[in-house]
Amino acid sequence: xxxxxxxxxxxxxxxxxxxxxxxxxxxxxxxxxxxxxxxxxxxxxxxxxxxxxxxxxxxxxxxxxxxxxxxxxxxxxxxxxxxxxxxxxxxxxxxxxxxxxxxxxxxxxxxxxxxxxxxxxxxxxxxxxxxxxxxxxxxxxxxxxxxxxxxxxxxxxxxxxxxxxxxxxxxxxxxxxxxxxxxxxxxxxxxxxxxxxxxxxxxxxxxxxxxxxxxxxxxxxxxxxxxxxxxxxxxxxxxxxxxxxxxxxxxxx
Amino acid sequence: xxxxxxxxxxxxxxxxxxxxxxxxxxxxxxxxxxxxxxxxxxxxxxxxxxxxxxxxxxxxxxxxxxxxxxxxxxxxxxxxxxxxxxxxxxxxxxxxxxxxxxxxxxxxxxxxxxxxxxxxxxxxxxxxxxxxxxxxxxxxxxxxxxxxxxxxxxxxxxxxxxxxxxxxxxxxxxxxxxxxxxxxxxxxxxxxxxxxxxxxxxxxxxxxxxxxxxxxxxxxxxxxxxxxxxxxxxxxxxxxxxxxxxxxxx
Ligand SMILES: Nc1ncnc2c1ncn2[C@@H]1O[C@H](COP(=O)(O)OP(=O)(O)OP(=O)(O)O)[C@@H](O)[C@H]1O
Ligand SMILES: [Mg+2]
Numbered sequence: 180x181x182x183x184x185x186x187x188x189x190x191x192x193x194x195x196x197x198x199x200x201x202x203x204x205x206x207x208x209x210x211x212x213x214x215x216x217x218x219x220x221x222x223x224x225x226x227x228x229x230x231x232x233x234x235x236x237x238x239x240x241x242x243x244x245x246x247x248x249x250x251x252x253x254x255x256x257x258x259x260x261x262x263x264x265x266x267x268x269x270x271x272x273x274x275x276x277x278x279x280x281x282x283x284x285x286x287x288x289x290x291x292x293x294x295x296x297x298x299x300x301x302x303x304x305x306x307x308x309x310x311x312x313x314x315x316x317x318x319x320x321x322x323x324x325x326x327x328x329x330x331x332x333x334x335x336x337x338x339x340x341x342x343x344x345x346x347x348x349x350x351x352x353x354x355x356x357x358x359x360x361x362x363x364x365x366x367x368x369x370x371x372x373x374x375x376x377x378x379x380x381x382x383x384x385x386x387x388x389x390x391x392x393x394x395x396x397x398x399x400x401x402x403x404x405x406x407x408x409x410x411x412x413x414x415x416x417x418x419x420x421x422x423x424x425x426x427x428x429x430x431x432x
Numbered sequence: 433x434x435x436x437x438x439x440x441x442x443x444x445x446x447x448x449x450x451x452x453x454x455x456x457x458x459x460x461x462x463x464x465x466x467x468x469x470x471x472x473x474x475x476x477x478x479x480x481x482x483x484x485x486x487x488x489x490x491x492x493x494x495x496x497x498x499x500x501x502x503x504x505x506x507x508x509x510x511x512x513x514x515x516x517x518x519x520x521x522x523x524x525x526x527x528x529x530x531x532x533x534x535x536x537x538x539x540x541x542x543x544x545x546x547x548x549x550x551x552x553x554x555x556x557x558x559x560x561x562x563x564x565x566x567x568x569x570x571x572x573x574x575x576x577x578x579x580x581x582x583x584x585x586x587x588x589x590x591x592x593x594x595x596x597x598x599x600x601x602x603x604x605x606x607x608x609x610x611x612x613x614x615x616x617x618x619x620x621x622x623x624x625x626x627x628x629x630x631x632x633x634x635x636x637x638x639x640x641x642x643x644x645x646x647x648x649x650x651x652x653x654x655x656x657x658x659x660x661x662x663x664x665x666x667x668x669x670x671x672x673x674x675x676x677x678x679x680x681x682x
Contacts, residue, residue, distance in 0.1 A: 231580055250583035266599045275595070280586015285595040315676040335585050382642050408575035 180243060182207040182371060183228075183339060188237035189406070196406035197223050201237070202300070203390065203409055210365060210372045212386030212415065214379055216430045219392045219407040221375045225343050228373060229254050241338055252280055253338045255332030255425055259347045262328035263316045269327055270312040273299035276334035299334075306330050306360070322353035326360055333368055340372040346381070358385060366391055378423055389413040457646040465646035466653075477512070481635070486654070489632040491546065496555025497616050501609055503556070504563025508601065509593050511564065512571020526668060529561030532602060534622055541627060549621040558619040559612040566608045593640045603677040606670045610663050 181204035190198040197220040205211055213221050227239060228233045230247035238246045241253055250256070263272050277295045278287040287295055303309045306326050308319075309388045316324050325345055332340055345361075362385065365372060376382045382389045391411040398404040436459075443456035467481045469482040504594070509515045527599075537554055544550040574597060582596045624633030632651055670677065 225440050229580065229584070252584065252586040254584050256581060256584050258581075261575040262581060264578065264581075264596065266674070279582055279591050279595060283588045283590050285587050285591025289539050290534065317676060317678065332581075332584070377559045 181205060182209075182242055184237050184240045185228075185310060186237050186239075188227060188234045190220070190227060190232070191235050191406070195403050197251045198227075198234075198408065199406035200408050203412070205371065205373075205374065205388075207371055208369045210385060210387045211374070212382030213375045213392065214377070214382050214389060215407065217377075219369075219394070221392055222343055224392065225256075225341050225373060225375055228339065229256055229341055252335055255335060255337035257325065257328045257332050257340070257342050257345045261346045262345075263324055263331060265316055268313050268315055269308055269319070270296065270299050270303065272316065272327055273302055273334055276331045280335065298319040302330055302334060306364075320353070321349050322357055325349065325357060329361065329364060330340030333364060333370065335368075337372045339373060342372065344375055344377060347377060354381070361385060383413070386415045391414050448614075454643045454645055457649070459465045459563050462653075466650045469488045469647065469650055470603050475575065482654075485630050485632050485635050485651075486658075488628075489624065490658070492551050492624075492631065493555065493616055493620050495552045496620070497559065497609060499552065499556040500558075500560040500563055500612070501605060503560050504567050504608070504621050505598070505601070505605055507564045508567025509597055510569055511568035512574075512601075513589065513593055513597055518568070518572075521633070525561055525568075529565060530546070533619060535557075535559035537623060537626070540631075546627040551628070554619045554623045555616050559615055562612055562615075563605070563608050566611075567601050567605060571597050574600060603670050603674040606666050610666050613659060613662060617655065621655075 183203075183205040185201055185203045188198060188201040189196065203222065211296050213224065215221050223232070227234050229250050230239075231250055233246070233248065240246060244253070247253070252291075256262075264275060267275055274287070274292070274295045275285075279285040279300070280293070281287050281291070300309065300312065303312050308323060308330075309326060311319060311323070311413050316327065319327065329340075329345070346357050349357060358381070361372075364370070374382070374385065379389075389411075391413070392407045393410040394407050395410060396405040440459055443458050446453045446456050447458060469480075471480065473480045507521065511521050511525070512518070533554060536557060537550075540550040540553050540557075544553055572669070576595060579592060584594045587595065620631075621633030623638070624631035625637040630632040632655055636648050636651050
């Protein structure tokens with residue numbers, strides 16, 4: 180039995196199918212890149228993994244557990260934007276990763292709070308944000324905010340980490356630095372990662388596998404008649420296919 | 433400034449015609465009256481009425497606005513965060529906010545008596561619907577990503593309310609209170625004018641009978657000053673407590 184099992188998942192909004200017959204298994208510690216044309220349902224697939232939505236048909240199991248009904252601590256997530264809490268300092272954002280789920284009210288007190296702060300400071304040291312620990316996220320660059328967001332998600336020790344175009348809003352130089360950062364964090368934690376990206380080379384560079392979402396059936400009269408599914412599952416650890424062939428196969432440019 | 437000059441000229445002109453004119457007292461006379469009001473104690477009670485009125489009015493205002501703010505915050509969070517509560521309560525609040533509060537005043541006097549409660553209640557009733565609508569709107573506008581993120585960190589609905597939504601709408605609450613203070617004063621003065629034994633509104637409407645413009649003007653200037661200072665204090669408080677809110681929160 181695999182760590183993540185997606186079995187025959189369909190998702191429709193109203194009568195409009197977005198995903199159909201999506202099945203895939205992922206082993207613990209694998210890094211899965213997800214690519215596909217704009218609007219084909221990549222974020223939808225991530226929302227299903229996140230349990231923010233439940234599939235119309237089929238089911239998703241993580242570590243053998245029954246399908247989740249709501250996002251929980253097993254699933255860490257980083258979006259392109261709004262991924263850290265603007266009203267908390269950088270340090271408090273990391274403390275929140277422990278505090279929010281500590282009890283019903285989401286507050287840590289006394290020694291537990293001091294311990295969490297100490298751990299947060301250690302983590303900030305490691306990710307190079309110690310000097311801005313007392314600042315609010317708005318004062319940080321986009322790259323620093325995303326670094327904080329990734330560290331925050333990992334601090335909750337999820338089973339899988341879901342990234343929806345996490346570097347989509349960053350400039351190319353910052354992106355490259357973020358690639359190294361993400362690689363380091365992953366090497367450290369052995370995390371199982373799903374990352375949606377618009378950038379094929381980024382997907383192949385970081386991923387162990389690259390899943391391509393696309394429609395296999397196409398009705399020219401009614402382009403919305405069918406949903407997308409996984410059309411290719413590349414092994415990104417072996418030599419890359421030539422770019423021209425990739426573009427043709429993935430419809431990503 | 434222009435207003436002051438215009439006033440001085442107008443007052444001058446009227447008193448040139450009739451030195452006993454009471455409608456536009458000379459600025460010097462207002463200053464004298466103000467000095468008398470601020471320092472002289474009442475013969476019967478020994479209190480300085482001016483400060484007593486101020487204290488009574490500010491207390492009513494603070495209570496009314498405080499209750500409204502608490503209700504606004506509580507219901508704003510519930511309506512904004514929980515779709516079920518929103519479906520049940522939002523239409524109700526919309527209808528409530530259509531009721532002109534002053535029209536309810538007689539009912540309040542009948543039900544709650546002529547004492548403090550009905551005045552505080554009028555202020556609270558007058559501004560609570562606005563606060564609830566404004567704050568629930570703000571809560572609903574929080575990015576869904578933030579709520580989901582909190583869930584993935586293990587937050588319960590309570591924790592999301594307390595630690596994600598509440599702190600983020602606090603600056604907005606202070607701003608909404610600033611916006612509704614004008615109405616709050618209106619309701620306060622109206623309630624005091626009709627039934628009270630003290631208070632700024634009471635005094636103004638009492639001395640109106642003697643055409644004591646100098647007293648009325650002193651009180652009006654004082655109320656304006658109070659309103660201005662309260663607004664300024666709330667603004668400073670927002671900047672102080674919620675530095676992350678930036679200009680967007682003000
Ligand atoms: N809640 C929803 N209700 C109705 N339709 C939706 C909903 N969410 C997404 N869709 C539609 O589903 C389709 C797939 O959306 P999705 O966001 O998953 O695409 P995507 O592959 O992530 O696109 P992009 O590359 O632009 O991010 C889109 O056409 C979108 O309009
Ligand atoms: Mg998307």
